[in-house]
Amino acid sequence: PYFQMEGDASANLSRANCRATGGAHGFKVAILGAAGGIGQPLALLMKMNPLVSVLHLYDVVNTPGVTTDISHMDTGAVVRGFLGQTQLEDALVGMDLVIIPAGVPRKPGMTRDDLFNINAGIVRTLCEAIAKFCPKAIVNLISNPVNSTVPIAAEVFKRAGIYDPKRLMGVTMLDVVRANTFVAEVSGLDPRDVNVPVVGGHAGVTILPLLSQVKPASSFTQKETDYLTDRIQNGGTEVVEAKAGAGSATLSMAYAAAKFADACLRGMRGEAGIIQCAFVDSQITELPFFASKVRLGRGGIEEILPLGPLNEYERKGLEKAKKELGASIEKGISFIRK
Ligand code: NAD
Ligand code: LMR
Numbered sequence: 157p158y159f160q161m162e163g164d165a166s167a168n169l170s171r172a173n174c175r176a177t178g179g180a181h182g183f184k185v186a187i188l189g190a191a192g193g194i195g196q197p198l199a200l201l202m203k204m205n206p207l208v209s210v211l212h213l214y215d216v217v218n219t220p221g222v223t224t225d226i227s228h229m230d231t232g233a234v235v236r237g238f239l240g241q242t243q244l245e246d247a248l249v250g251m252d253l254v255i256i257p258a259g260v261p262r263k264p265g266m267t268r269d270d271l272f273n274i275n276a277g278i279v280r281t282l283c284e285a286i287a288k289f290c291p292k293a294i295v296n297l298i299s300n301p302v303n304s305t306v307p308i309a310a311e312v313f314k315r316a317g318i319y320d321p322k323r324l325m326g327v328t329m330l331d332v333v334r335a336n337t338f339v340a341e342v343s344g345l346d347p348r349d350v351n352v353p354v355v356g357g358h359a360g361v362t363i364l365p366l367l368s369q370v371k372p373a374s375s376f377t378q379k380e381t382d383y384l385t386d387r388i389q390n391g392g393t394e395v396v397e398a399k400a401g402a403g404s405a406t407l408s409m410a411y412a413a414a415k416f417a418d419a420c421l422r423g424m425r426g427e428a429g430i431i432q433c434a435f436v437d438s439q440i441t442e443l444p445f446f447a448s449k450v451r452l453g454r455g456g457i458e459e460i461l462p463l464g465p466l467n468e469y470e471r472k473g474l475e476k477a478k479k480e481l482g483a484s485i486e487k488g489i490s491f492i493r494k
Contacts, residue, residue, distance in 0.1 A: 182233070183210075183425075188215070189215055193261065201410060205233070212237075212238060220237055310445075311491075327416050330391075354433055355448045367385070424454055433447055448463060
């Protein structure tokens with residue numbers, strides 16, 4: 157399988173299946189911010205995805221080189237590059253899925269919210285163009301702070317009269333990927349066999365791993381729970397500090413984004429039982445957006461799954477998460493409304 161998915165009986169794409177779903181029958185995918193630290197390896201991974209027939213790479217710098225390089229890969233997707241605002245329309249027309257890793261990354265000592273001033277404007281501009289040129293596309297938003305950029309995108313789409321909450325997803329897959337890895341380390345399991353739901357949002361205490369719901373069922377001591385929760389919540393900062401000024405997670409993020417995009421595409425082509433966590437327009441808490449497990453289908457998010465039973469530790473974590481998350485959501489909304 158291209159990506160191994162939890163509980164997915166049809167994960168084994170046969171060679172014949174790959175051919176049948178690639179080429180002219182595949183999906184058209186655009187990456188906005190394709191020349192960046194995430195964008196480049198993500199472009200490589202999407203070029204390898206048999207469900208992608210056309211891959212558009214857009215950035216404000218360096219797309220000709222990245223596109224030429226990627227285009228030499230002997231995989232099915234046709235790659236085209238687009239450079240600068242004047243080519244944004246052509247980059248977007250006809251796209252089924254738009255993945256957005258455009259924007260500045262953190263340096264040591266910064267919070268994701270410190271990126272708001274620059275990235276909010278970038279996300280607004282790109283979403284205004286999506287509303288105009290591919291209003292039916294599914295959007296995977298990676299740019300930080302995700303807790304605010306997703307509400308910004310929703311407000312832009314509402315203003316343009318094209319908002320469909322089913323088609324907008326903030327990508328929190330990296331939190332799940334990290335949680336699976338760290339839990340596997342503690343439990344002595346293969347990370348591919350582990351699935352940890354991570355809910356809430358994508359920054360510090362808003363990242364809430366539900367360790368009581370880990371599959372396969374596992375129990376952790378209080379010390380392990382504290383260690384795992386802290387490591388998952390601060391995984392991004394761990395990378396930012398290790399890179400010491402050279403940016404934040406790019407390779408593990410590209411992997412996570414490609415895994416999430418693959419889940420979206422498989423849902424879009426009608427595969428059943430595709431469930432992943434994402435930060436979405438939601439009614440499962442009193443907040444207007446929340447990350448939780450969602451079922452992906454032909455039209456995007458087909459169902460938002462309930463949080464399930466939380467233990468006392470997680471209930472406390474949820475209250476903390478909601479407080480910070482509410483303020484970040486409000487900041488995003490008022491950036492567009494004011
Ligand atoms: P980067 O600086 O390496 O790349 C960003 C790219 O965006 C650059 O190539 C830049 O030219 C491009 N860009 C800037 N303005 C643009 C615009 N208006 N239109 C199109 N492209 C534009 O940064 P990176 O490491 O790739 O990170 C990108 C973003 O992703 C950051 O905001 C980072 O915080 C975020 N991120 C999110 C997650 C997550 O889990 N959701 C994980 C890692 C990083
Ligand atoms: C991450 O979780 O790695 C990203 O959100 C980047 C960051 O700034 O931590």
